[in-house]
Amino acid sequence: MFDLVIKDAEIHDGSGAKPVHGDLGVRDGKIAAIGPNLGAARETVKADGLALAPGIIDGHTHYDAQITWDPFVDPSPALGVTTAILGNCGFTIAPCKPADRDLTMRHLTHVEGMSLDALRAGINWGFESFPQYLDMLEKNGVGPNVACFAGHSAIRTFVMGTDATERAATDEEIARMVALVREGMAAGAVGFASSTAEAHNGEGGTPMPSRLADDRELRALVRAMGDSGRGVYMLTKGSKTSIPYLEELAVEARRPVVIAALFHSNTNPTAAFTTLDQVNAARGRGRQLVAQTSCCPLSMDFTFKSPYLFESMESWKPAMAAHGDEALKKIYRDPSWRGAVKREIEAARGRLVFNGEWDKLFIVETAKPENRKLEGATLAQLAAAAGKEPLDFILDFALSEDLDTQFVAQLLHNDEKAVGKILADPNTHISLSDAGAHLTFFCDAGFGLHLMGHWSRDLGVLDLPNAVHRLTGQPAKLFGIQDRGFLREGLAADLMLFDPKTVARGPKRRAYDLPAGAARLTAGAIGLHGVWINGARAADEKGFCADPASRPGKVLRSFVA
Numbered sequence: 001m002f003d004l005v006i007k008d009a010e011i012h013d014g015s016g017a018k019p020v021h022g023d024l025g026v027r028d029g030k031i032a033a034i035g036p037n038l039g040a041a042r043e044t045v046k047a048d049g050l051a052l053a054p055g056i057i058d059g060h061t062h063y064d065a066q067i068t069w070d071p072f073v074d075p076s077p078a079l080g081v082t083t084a085i086l087g088n089c090g091f092t093i094a095p096c097k098p099a100d101r102d103l104t105m106r107h108l109t110h111v112e113g114m115s116l117d118a119l120r121a122g123i124n125w126g127f128e129s130f131p132q133y134l135d136m137l138e139k140n141g142v143g144p145n146v147a148c149f150a151g152h153s154a155i156r157t158f159v160m161g162t163d164a165t166e167r168a169a170t171d172e173e174i175a176r177m178v179a180l181v182r183e184g185m186a187a188g189a190v191g192f193a194s195s196t197a198e199a200h201n202g203e204g205g206t207p208m209p210s211r212l213a214d215d216r217e218l219r220a221l222v223r224a225m226g227d228s229g230r231g232v233y234m235l236t237k238g239s240k241t242s243i244p245y246l247e248e249l250a251v252e253a254r255r256p257v258v259i260a261a262l263f264h265s266n267t268n269p270t271a272a273f274t275t276l277d278q279v280n281a282a283r284g285r286g287r288q289l290v291a292q293t294s295c296c297p298l299s300m301d302f303t304f305k306s307p308y309l310f311e312s313m314e315s316w317k318p319a320m321a322a323h324g325d326e327a328l329k330k331i332y333r334d335p336s337w338r339g340a341v342k343r344e345i346e347a348a349r350g351r352l353v354f355n356g357e358w359d360k361l362f363i364v365e366t367a368k369p370e371n372r373k374l375e376g377a378t379l380a381q382l383a384a385a386a387g388k389e390p391l392d393f394i395l396d397f398a399l400s401e402d403l404d405t406q407f408v409a410q411l412l413h414n415d416e417k418a419v420g421k422i423l424a425d426p427n428t429h430i431s432l433s434d435a436g437a438h439l440t441f442f443c444d445a446g447f448g449l450h451l452m453g454h455w456s457r458d459l460g461v462l463d464l465p466n467a468v469h470r471l472t473g474q475p476a477k478l479f480g481i482q483d484r485g486f487l488r489e490g491l492a493a494d495l496m497l498f499d500p501k502t503v504a505r506g507p508k509r510r511a512y513d514l515p516a517g518a519a520r521l522t523a524g525a526i527g528l529h530g531v532w533i534n535g536a537r538a539a540d541e542k543g544f545c546a547d548p549a550s551r552p553g554k555v556l557r558s559f560v561a
């Protein structure tokens, strides 16, 4: 007797092989049988030819804070995700001394796109060390399966306090950080994660702590991870960490290096391919370098109260350091500051987050009703009609609406021919949903559905078995998760049932359901008929359906080399 049988499905096993038609039986949370006409079950689901695949492994999430108040990490499970990797870019909340909690939240509030109030009201600080954090998740239970990186910025803050965002570490401090990486790996971290990216800033424009690490520190910490014989080094790369440098680290640590974020830019169209060629050349030399990319165009909703897309610019620093809206408005009005911004956009074009593509920047929602007619227009059009430079127009307009205008910028990764080439490369790691972060800017938690619907079905960039493989079996192997990512007898029953003819991610919408009523963007699924985590149903055709008090997920703490 099975607990569950899913009958008459096209079964994609996660390996990239052609699907087979049949039934899949589940017992005790594991796949008990795959074959024709399986016997009796407590529950039978008729698939009627729908596709059945392993659940999606989302390799790049930031649910570290959210999971402490929302163990089901909404909305990912309702979008097919059964395993989430936390702690990417090294933005973890463990380890953290009680005295540093506010400091840690102030670092995160900006990069997570979550208000400080939401973090203060939401985070359950029932831990101090990283092992205690994993123990707490395990004790409280989790919705999907989760694996956690040991995070560089948290470790640096734990050792250096407020100095973590100010200076290089001493030998003694590096030694203490090394000990914390070792402790994390011993406790069951999936690897070590860091960021050198110029776009990663905390409150007031302070760089995230890991950005202050020098070469000695980075090498020591990556080697400490490698000494465990396991683990993946994950880095969101800034300009100071070149691919040849990361290849050296991969050799020293003898471990895979996952490099984010490979985005295609219209203003620097060859850069992504140069990076990809370098990564593939290193792979040819036997190094385990993996470029992490996205299958979603990078677009960002923003207001001028917190315009993330401009904040990696040197000239934007005074605006980021401004305290309060009035101080901010004063800077926005200043012609000499505007001049510096314009010069930097011109000089650094192709290397910024926003590269002056004013035709890809739109008004989404105006604050004043009389401006409604401008919604949907591009800033290029509006500025030309007004006879102003686009930067002047957008700032003047935002100022006239008390900085409450909602804009959206299509920033990167929107040339479908170029992006298709990157996705078709079998060695890129497709993820970068950033789920749990940038919550007011975008929501790509449904990236897997978008890969199967848009890129596979609509554009034919990769066939469905391969699209499934890239979301399941491939990341399982990359992260050393041995009992998931494939549909095989004896493996965990992490399952996703969907209609290949309609599968897609639904439209994004704004919700005000974070702690303290803070806003975020979220989205639902289209064509997804069921999601099971360790055999327990988490979603049906209408969306999330689990008992919110249930905790079917596992905290993954053992990985294979």
Ligand SMILES: [Zn+2]
Residues within 6 Å of the ligand: 060, 062, 088, 089, 236, 434, 437
């Ligand atoms: Zn990230």
